Amino acid sequence: MARAGVTAERLTQAAAELADEVGFENVTVSALARRFGVTDPSLYSHIKNAQDLRMRLAALALTELADRVAAALAGRAGKDALAAFAGAYRDYAKEHPGRYAAAQIELDPESAAAGPARRHAEMTRAILRAYELQEPDQTDAVRLLHSTFHGYVSLERAGGFSHHPRDADASWSRALDALDSVLRNWPPADV
Amino acid sequence: MARAGVTAERLTQAAAELADEVGFENVTVSALARRFGVTDPSLYSHIKNAQDLRMRLAALALTELADRVAAALAGRAGKDALAAFAGAYRDYAKEHPGRYAAAQIELDPESAAAGPARRHAEMTRAILRAYELQEPDQTDAVRLLHSTFHGYVSLERAGGFSHHPRDADASWSRALDALDSVLRNWPPADV
DNA sequence: CTCGCTTACCTAGAGGTATTAAGTATTTGC
């Protein structure tokens, strides 16, 4: 009996493909073992448990997403950078819905802060450079941007915009206009 | 053997309590049956299947959330209304994390459009009345508001803001300032 | 009041997933 050559990396990669095909919630240890032609318990030599698998998948997705955003951001500033970040973010979610869903799970504090999550925060701060915001406004703006991007993509994916004729792309574009406007003219507290 | 008096309504209510206690993903038919002191199959007289139960729970949560928001919105306009809506929304998510998670699942198009989902859209439009936006700007603004609220609450619940000293309440307050500012001065397309 | 219908609930069981324990086979390093 030849070995299947399973490693944690190949498992995570396969889990990512599976997630995009059947949805994150249907990524199971069993389905993954089936895909590799081995029995379920075989996978426990490589992963701790199902939760560990999901966290590895989340880390993969966050890293891929950060790579995309970083590439899109290169050489841009101001609204250009804002649109590039947002576009890369939204496109990734559309192309890889399962991975995007995985990226939303709460990963344990240590690995989250250490790993890819901090890259996202740093890149969002990079966008803001051109807008010249000082702390704590910068942190507030990072949170606002992240919330809007994630919220929009999240609602769009859940079908929240599909029952209305207005094009989701158009609304997205206007949302970016609005964010740019608010960043250029960041309001003082309690207007 | 006395009857337990299970009905679809009591099941849904219990499922909501269970969701807040153990998380939406841990709301199972078995756990619910246990809570009512009956066997698992007994519940299938009242609900179609596990998915049906989740959808009833989602509908309950959406209705409760809409009720809260409607109450908060009464007699307010402009930024006052904006803050009231946002506060009710965020508070509900904090008090009832399981129900809030349930409210995010994709329910089938018919029941979604017919039921509570449309109430949310209508109330968000009510906020905008004072800002006097015309279509399609109004739809774009509705989507922006919803995205921001949902995104912020979602990231906050996932612990996205916990690794930074800046208070999540303060950032939230500034986000509302920013949204108010952008609504009062809605930018034309492609600034 | 009791007969019979409806409905709530049960037992039995099949099928899927997660996980541990303990064993066999395969590869690798010396």
Added chain:
DNA sequence: GCAAATACTTAATACCTCTAGGTAAGCGAG
């Protein structure tokens, strides 16, 4: 070419979902 490490196996437990078929409790009509 052997020993140690590791990949993978079967076996078994536990939980969850759901169907089929049966029992019993409550209710309306005679």
